[in-house]
Amino acid sequence: MVILFRLLVFPGFLFLFFSAMLFDWVDRRVIARFQERVGPPWYQPFADFVKLLAKEDVLSTGAHATAASLLPVAALVAVLTAALYVPVGGIAVASFEGDLILVLFLLSVPAISYFLVGWISVGVYSVIGGNRSLLQYFSYEVPFLMALAAPAALSGTWSIARIVAYQGQTSWGLLMQPLGFILAMIGLVGKLKRDPLDIPKAKSEVIAGPLTEFSGRKLALWHLAMEMQTVVGIFLLVNLFVGDSRFFGWLPQLPVFGLKALALLVLLSMAAVLYARLRIDQLADLGWKILAPLALLQFVATLWIIGL
């Protein structure tokens, strides 16, 4: 009974769905406020979702029908499965030693399906967008993984819950590894294909990237998968870098966790407003010439500190 509740309601599917909608709204609203606008009302993500669900589902000629309907489901399922292992305010559906590796692996499944869906939907823009998404994947993923491996190395465990517990004994990962936190945030922006790094779906260049040819239910599922990925990614970073809530000792865990997650989301929205989109070659340069060496440096420094 408890496990079913956790799986379906909290911190499982329903909770994730509503946080995805909430995060989407907060994100759009914050961006709007930065542009001196009012922004959409709170029900906007729900309206968009329902409208897309009820729209006609067009498939272009030549596209692979089975793959087109399976790929968004695969992305969504991978994100939901990853969410099972990411604790929310200390509560996770499941956990084992090494769940961080599993979560990182599952979170890269949407990137692959995103590329594949561009490939099978034969449109020119889709294929270019798919190729770009793969190039982007190779640029951000290495620094991202190294930045997330550093807290694990520091606390000597691959279990997210134990990393949080380790921060409880020492202090926030953010304070111990500020560089790693910045790298992880940049990597997360790349992973979520959010604004400064939305190269695969740049509107003025490749229309909507791999999703150009999709409408209706499939598009709704893709949007949902992306928004849930935002939520899970942010929750993961909160756990790894600001996991300890001893500082707010007298407050209940859950609201504190939510506030931290919203703070990270606002950081992401600010980045989206402040920076213009990079070109794909600039991103590759940034990833391999700056971020990856920095991540390596940080990792080696961490190992050195452990050795002391």
Added chain:
Amino acid sequence: MVQVLESLESRLRNWTQPVVRWARRKSPWILHFNSGGCNGCDIEILDTLTPRYDVERLGILKEACPRHADVLVVTGPVTRQTRDRLRRIYEQMAEPKWVVAVGSCSCSGGIFAGGHNVVGGVGEVLPVDLYIPGCPCRPEAIIDGIAKLLGKI
């Protein structure tokens, strides 16, 4: 068995219909197409999308791709060159879809009516749901028109 399922489905549809209609009213994504105007109306549409008028309050987003859009906003008279393209873009959009003609030209052909290369207003080619006259029409007029269209949905 089949009958039971069918009646169940129609009942479900009756229940969800108000929600779906609400969602459509609250989230019209537009696609902008210039079928041969002088660019005046296009600039007014871009004005409408600027932070000053902030149409995202009404859930309006500008999409770049016909498949994602709900409302096709056409400016300018339909020329013989763009006629087939306009029709094809309309056909690429997913149902349900609406067409809005912005500017005198797209309503009737405007000052270009009768030209050797001009077919006429958008109404000659597509079923238009809403005409917004003006040369060019002000952003306020466009927002007012869109609001009326949303009321119709």
